Amino acid sequence: MVAVLDDSDLRRRAWEAASTVVDPEIPVLTIADLGVLREVEVHDSRVEVAITPTYSGCPAMNMIALEIELALERAGIGRPTVRTVLSPAWTTDWMSEEGRNKLREYGIAPPQASGSRRALFGEQQVACPQCGSVNTEVLSEFGSTSCKALWRCKNCREPFDYFKCH
Amino acid sequence: MTAGNISVSETPLVLYTLRRADDALILGHRLSEWCGHAPMLEEDMALANMGLDLLGQARELYSYAAKVEGRDNDEDKFAYLRDVRQYRNLLLLEQPNGDFARTMVRQFFYAAFADLYWRVMMRSTDATLAAIAAKSEKESAYHLRHSSEWIVRLGDGTEESHRRAQEAIDLLWAFTGEMFEVDDSERGLIDAGIAVDPAPLRAQWMKRITGVVAEATLTLPNNGWMQQGGRSGRHSEHLGHLLSELQSMPRTFPGATW
Numbered sequence A: 001m002v003a004v005l006d007d008s009d010l011r012r013r014a015w016e017a018a019s020t021v022v023d024p025e026i027p028v029l030t031i032a033d034l035g036v037l038r039e040v041e042v043h044d045s046r047v048e049v050a051i052t053p054t055y056s057g058c059p060a061m062n063m064i065a066l067e068i069e070l071a072l073e074r075a076g077i078g079r080p081t082v083r084t085v086l087s088p089a090w091t092t093d094w095m096s097e098e099g100r101n102k103l104r105e106y107g108i109a110p111p112q113a114s115g116s117r118r119a120l121f122g123e124q125q126v127a128c129p130q131c132g133s134v135n136t137e138v139l140s141e142f143g144s145t146s147c148k149a150l151w152r153c154k155n156c157r158e159p160f161d162y163f164k165c166h
Numbered sequence B: 001m002t003a004g005n006i007s008v009s010e011t012p013l014v015l016y017t018l019r020r021a022d023d024a025l026i027l028g029h030r031l032s033e034w035c036g037h038a039p040m041l042e043e044d045m046a047l048a049n050m051g052l053d054l055l056g057q058a059r060e061l062y063s064y065a066a067k068v069e070g071r072d073n074d075e076d077k078f079a080y081l082r083d084v085r086q087y088r089n090l091l092l093l094e095q096p097n098g099d100f101a102r103t104m105v106r107q108f109f110y111a112a113f114a115d116l117y118w119r120v121m122m123r124s125t126d127a128t129l130a131a132i133a134a135k136s137e138k139e140s141a142y143h144l145r146h147s148s149e150w151i152v153r154l155g156d157g158t159e160e161s162h163r164r165a166q167e168a169i170d171l172l173w174a175f176t177g178e179m180f181e182v183d184d185s186e187r188g189l190i191d192a193g194i195a196v197d198p199a200p201l202r203a204q205w206m207k208r209i210t211g212v213v214a215e216a217t218l219t220l221p222n223n224g225w226m227q228q229g230g231r232s233g234r235h236s237e238h239l240g241h242l243l244s245e246l247q248s249m250p251r252t253f254p255g256a257t258w
């Protein structure tokens, strides 16, 4: 006899498994922390996972989709369908408070509210994740990955990554 | 064996989507040519990042064009298996990188336009185009800020950087008019609320670039004769060279995977 799980239990287990997948470029953040994991649905015992890309050209998306498939297989749920949704567009405002704290501890300044994005000649104030000083300056709007900018702290002299608001 | 061109059923919506996709792909490819050659490491990363944003936009637009067309074309076939005359991008975007100033002026002219354009397209009655615009708009805002800062640094920098920036403006100005052109194919989509009418954006665009250019102590040429033809496949010689590099692998080894 095979135990029949009801859909809501299957959905919960699938969500738990999918939410363990981490961003390959920032491995302290799960896709749930990031807000990339949007939805898990079950139709006739088939699991469908919806994710949303951070940046249009984010090369991590293929890997994330693959990792979700593997995570669900490992959890004994079987291979899901992974769907990409574009709307509503991902924003850093969806990043969880826990995610922001993890980023800071990892040495990356977390994103500010997305309203600041429009300042043409940026008047952003970003706190150094090492010493907390706001006496910082931008070195480059574009960092090692699409989502990061490169900053420097003028207090402790350490360079650091800033997760850009988006 | 080499792979031949695909044929495309250019209904108005397919053509409209391909034009925007081609813009993103061609400019993205141009920026990727800087990889490893930029004047400093930060700029190498910035140009590659912006190229990646544009490539991502192109992929989404090509995929949508394929869906709308409903034949067996896909994003790769659109990118790799159309020749120069089948490409629909703006002439501005295929112009060679030149020096860093020329690349920045090209980027600035386009980003100032794209930023306005995507923001209007977010209200398109076509849900997919609106969604693509909502993502692209966030990216173009950074591209505009980056290039605006460089225009000021170059123009208001040394005598040499000022001269180069001014030369780039004078050279590329004639390609800016095409951004605001509309043909009959697009007119119907504009009336249906699907496509963006670029004509009303022209005044806003002028205001934006005039402000930055003035701060950079540079000058804009008087509006003169403007180049066009890219939207209907009449390109400068530069696009052929770009495509031969972009397409050489899939043309030479059709269907190759790795």
Ligand SMILES: [Zn+2]
Binding pocket: A128, A129, A130, A131, A132, A133, A153, A154, A155, A156, A157, A158
């Ligand atoms: Zn510090």
